[in-house]
Amino acid sequence: MAQTMLSPVKRSPLNFLYKHGTLLAIFVVIIYFSLTLDRFLTYENFGDILRSISIVTLVAIGITFSLIVDGFDLSVGSTVSLATIASAAALVLYRQEIFVTLLVPLLLGVAIGLLNSLLIIKLKLPDLLATLATMYAVNGIQLTYTKGFSIYNDMPLPDGGTAPGKFIPSFLFIGQGEIGGIPFSVLLMLLVVAFTHLFLTYTKPGRLFYMTGENREAARLAGIPVNRYRTYAYIISGFFAALGGIVLASRIGTGQVSAGASFLMDGVAAAYIGFSVFGAGKPNVIGTLFGSILIGVLLNGLTMMNVPYYAQDIIKGAILVGALALSHVQKK
Amino acid sequence: MSGLFMKSIYKSFGNVPVLKGVNFHVQKGEVHALLGMNGAGKSTLMKILAGDLSANEGTITIDGADYRFSSPADAKKAGIGLVVQEVDTALFPSLPVYENIVADDIVNAKRQPLLSRKQQKQQAEKLLEQVGLSLPLHKPIQTCTLHEKQLIVLAKVLSSSARYIILDEPTAALSEVETKRLFQIIKQLKAQGVSFIYISHKLKEVKEICDRVTILRDGIVVHSGNAAQLSIEDMISHMIGRSYERNEKAKRAYSDEVAFEVKQLHIAKTNTTVDLQIRKGEIVGIAGLAGAGKTEFAESILAATKTSGEWFIHGKRYTFSSPQEAIAAGICFIPEERRKQGLFLRETVRTNLTVRLLPLLAKWQWILRKKEEEVAQQLIETLRIHPPFPHAIVQHLSGGNQQKVVIGKWLHTNGDVFIFDEPTKGIDINAKTEVFSIIRSLADKGKAVLYMTSEFQELLDIADTIYVMANGRLIRRFAAETTTYEQLIYYSSGGGENGSNNALAREAVSS
Numbered sequence: 144m145a146q147t148m149l150s151p152v153k154r155s156p157l158n159f160l161y162k163h164g165t166l167l168a169i170f171v172v173i174i175y176f177s178l179t180l181d182r183f184l185t186y187e188n189f190g191d192i193l194r195s196i197s198i199v200t201l202v203a204i205g206i207t208f209s210l211i212v213d214g215f216d217l218s219v220g221s222t223v224s225l226a227t228i229a230s231a232a233a234l235v236l237y238r239q240e241i242f243v244t245l246l247v248p249l250l251l252g253v254a255i256g257l258l259n260s261l262l263i264i265k266l267k268l269p270d271l272l273a274t275l276a277t278m279y280a281v282n283g284i285q286l287t288y289t290k291g292f293s294i295y296n297d298m299p300l301p302d303g304g305t306a307p308g309k310f311i312p313s314f315l316f317i318g319q320g321e322i323g324g325i326p327f328s329v330l331l332m333l334l335v336v337a338f339t340h341l342f343l344t345y346t347k348p349g350r351l352f353y354m355t356g357e358n359r360e361a362a363r364l365a366g367i368p369v370n371r372y373r374t375y376a377y378i379i380s381g382f383f384a385a386l387g388g389i390v391l392a393s394r395i396g397t398g399q400v401s402a403g404a405s406f407l408m409d410g411v412a413a414a415y416i417g418f419s420v421f422g423a424g425k426p427n428v429i430g431t432l433f434g435s436i437l438i439g440v441l442l443n444g445l446t447m448m449n450v451p452y453y454a455q456d457i458i459k460g461a462i463l464v465g466a467l468a469l470s471h472v473q474k475k
Numbered sequence: 476m477s478g479l480f481m482k483s484i485y486k487s488f489g490n491v492p493v494l495k496g497v498n499f500h501v502q503k504g505e506v507h508a509l510l511g512m513n514g515a516g517k518s519t520l521m522k523i524l525a526g527d528l529s530a531n532e533g534t535i536t537i538d539g540a541d542y543r544f545s546s547p548a549d550a551k552k553a554g555i556g557l558v559v560q561e562v563d564t565a566l567f568p569s570l571p572v573y574e575n576i577v578a579d580d581i582v583n584a585k586r587q588p589l590l591s592r593k594q595q596k597q598q599a600e601k602l603l604e605q606v607g608l609s610l611p612l613h614k615p616i617q618t619c620t621l622h623e624k625q626l627i628v629l630a631k632v633l634s635s636s637a638r639y640i641i642l643d644e645p646t647a648a649l650s651e652v653e654t655k656r657l658f659q660i661i662k663q664l665k666a667q668g669v670s671f672i673y674i675s676h677k678l679k680e681v682k683e684i685c686d687r688v689t690i691l692r693d694g695i696v697v698h699s700g701n702a703a704q705l706s707i708e709d710m711i712s713h714m715i716g717r718s719y720e721r722n723e724k725a726k727r728a729y730s731d732e733v734a735f736e737v738k739q740l741h742i743a744k745t746n747t748t749v750d751l752q753i754r755k756g757e758i759v760g761i762a763g764l765a766g767a768g769k770t771e772f773a774e775s776i777l778a779a780t781k782t783s784g785e786w787f788i789h790g791k792r793y794t795f796s797s798p799q800e801a802i803a804a805g806i807c808f809i810p811e812e813r814r815k816q817g818l819f820l821r822e823t824v825r826t827n828l829t830v831r832l833l834p835l836l837a838k839w840q841w842i843l844r845k846k847e848e849e850v851a852q853q854l855i856e857t858l859r860i861h862p863p864f865p866h867a868i869v870q871h872l873s874g875g876n877q878q879k880v881v882i883g884k885w886l887h888t889n890g891d892v893f894i895f896d897e898p899t900k901g902i903d904i905n906a907k908t909e910v911f912s913i914i915r916s917l918a919d920k921g922k923a924v925l926y927m928t929s930e931f932q933e934l935l936d937i938a939d940t941i942y943v944m945a946n947g948r949l950i951r952r953f954a955a956e957t958t959t960y961e962q963l964i965y966y967s968s969g970g971g972e973n974g975s976n977n978a979l980a981r982e983a984v985s986s
Contacts (some may be wrong), residue, residue: 345841345842345844346837347841348840350826350833354819354826357822358818358820362819363816364779364798364808364810364816364817365796365884366799367830424821
């Protein structure tokens with residue numbers, strides 16, 4: 144009766160594709176761009192790619208947490224925008240030092256996570272709709288606050304003067320600085336990836352996050368406080384989106400309105416592509432990292448090939464469909 | 476030739492014959508009971524009649540015309556109506572009452588123009604009157620009670636001018652008053668020439684409402700005749716065939732000390748309260764048919780549904796408001812729906828087994844993999860889980876082995892109370908024997924065990940004390956070594972109410 148399940152996993156080409164299809168895709172894409180583009184395989188370009196990946200990865204890790212508890216967070220893009228504006232405003236309009244500049248956006252991110260969990264867990268709204276509503280509201284808040292204008296050094300104020308503060312060097316270091324030749328934002332990303340990966344894979348709370356998402360009813364009947372873990376997941380999602388927003392503000396050195404919008408879809412795509420990495424079949428941080436590497440490399444190469452940004456979305460969509468198909472076919 | 480005839484019906488699934496030449500005859504204007512134990516072939520026979528399945532052999536004749544149904548729509552056209560047990564599956568919850576009733580007319584109106592809204596309402600009103608229901612026509616289905624929904628399904632069936640209506644366990648979830656009302660409506664419709672096929676485990680009701688009875692056992696009709704001349708005891712003995720021997724198992728020893736007790740535990744679904752005591756090392760069985768409230772009782776003990784009352788574990792008083800609290804106090808629950816409620820199917824056996832043990836296996840929240848592996852391996856050996864690998868994925872295990880994993884997660888938790896809800900559902904005989912031996916060894920270690928099932932023979936094999944549950948109440952208590960299978964069936968199917976004075980009842984009192 145049980146003989147069939149003892150047989151080792153079949154080593155068919157198809158199985159190899161399920162497990163390593165995403166890595167293969169990254170590899171193929173890099174080879175292709177290296178052969179066709181002169182400036183692709185350079186130290187500077189890879190620095191660029193990693194820098195742009197770092198923000199997407201931070202946002203996507205937050206999304207990964209919400210996916211792990213079988214939820215979804217559409218509000219991360221707006222949270223990135225709000226955090227960007229908040230840190231720029233703290234620096235430029237209120238002349239704050241680094242501590243407050245970091246604290247305010249992170250607290251806002253946590254607050255948005257709390258709001259989401261309130262809507263989803265207490266009011267029992269469907270996660271997609273609740274976070275969609277939050278997405279709109281938060282986006283509206285950052286637009287209203289700035290009246291639609293970006294925040295930058297020496298900007299003119301309505302009363303006639305110029306803004307008192309500016310982007311201070313310690314803040315700019317987050318997105319532009321380097322340690323030993325490696326961009327700080329990349330180090331930050333790697334640190335967060337390592338920490339969350341270890342946390343989710345090897346600790347008790349990490350295990351319980353996964354079990355909550357895997358079968359909420361069974362988890363509840365096994366005494367796991369499922370609603371608490373779902374709340375944590377949305378808070379973590381908001382926190383990492385805000386962290387991404389801070390890195391973004393620091394990298395571009397201004398507070399641009401609605402700058403975070405594009406990170407939602409890139410983050411979602413990275414997290415879902417992550418399902419298929421190593422045939423995990425579930426949300427995982429290492430997979431998410433590879434997902435955002437794939438997207439980052441693609442976007443970089445396409446831009447160098449002068450593919451317009453609006454056409455790049457078509458490629459992104461196709462990649463996402465491919466990754467989803469890989470992990471779903473495998474499940475069956 | 477009026478009436479419905481099913482002649483020499485054969486049906487097998489693969490190599491397993493389910494119906495072996497069944498003859499079934501329903502007269503015009505009668506209520507005909509179709510009885511049998513689980514697996515006797517009732518559902519298969521009715522699915523053939525409703526066009527859901529097709530028979531391998533046999534004929535169906537309705538009022539003189541021969542039929543061969545290849546779809547439920549065919550059966551509907553021939554005048555067969557079906558009121559399913561799960562009425563919600565036959566209704567559109569957000570649509571109003573009248574649209575639900577005339578839904579079939581709208582679907583079938585291919586060439587003729589659609590009914591106007593006014594006509595729809597008139598039609599619905601007429602049909603509602605027929606089933607004795609007065610409801611606002613605009614009321615959305617989701618706000619109706621179960622009883623109302625059932626009658627709406629009946630009205631819907633009548634709208635397709637059904638002459639032979641199958642009622643599948645119609646009273647399983649109804650209160651006594653609602654049952655009485657349903658019977659009245661059945662009688663009225665019967666007078667208009669509608670026939671009913673009545674499937675139920677509640678034999679007392681069968682006696683009350685049915686004119687004739689057909690009893691199936693293992694795919695064969697073993698009895699067919701007037702309901703009035705057949706006592707409940709005779710029905711039971713036809714259904715189970717052999718007369719079950721009195722249980723000869725040796726009496727297990729258990730302590731006098733009460734280990735677990737609930738007082739005035741409220742069961743929300745039936746709005747009843749239950750008191751129960753379990754002694755240290757005692758295995759208490761709850762016998763009840765589907766819908767008797769066993770699962771609701773179990774989930775109330777765990778505080779997994781809204782409830783109130785008092786819990787006592789080794790004399791200490793608790794009031795729980797969440798499963799988390801109940802589990803922390805030492806209650807272990809093995810739920811009925813193993814895959815939906817008990818397992819993390821895509822996780823490993825190890826992860827499933829250690830979910831309750833993580834606090835012991837983690838240092839500074841860091842799970843000690845090696846220790847976890849050892850504990851899992853040990854549990855796998857104790858429970859003889861196959862394949863014996865901690866890293867096997869649970870969804871690839873057989874039902875019996877999955878069940879051992881569900882039980883296994885509680886074994887090392889130092890819980891004092893174990894609640895098993897239908898633990899042998901869908902597992903083979905060997906696994907069942909192993910599950911029983913696990914349960915016995917738990918009791919031998921002094922745990923209080925509560926075992927709920929609708930498979931009564933199991934209770935005679937494993938339990939020390941047996942309660943019969945019906946409509947959310949514990950109505951009888953028996954010592955397992957003095958009770959019989961017939962007695963359990965008799966009381967759980969509604970016999971012995973209203974101070975009946977027959978042989979089985981006397982036996983129960985004396986035991």
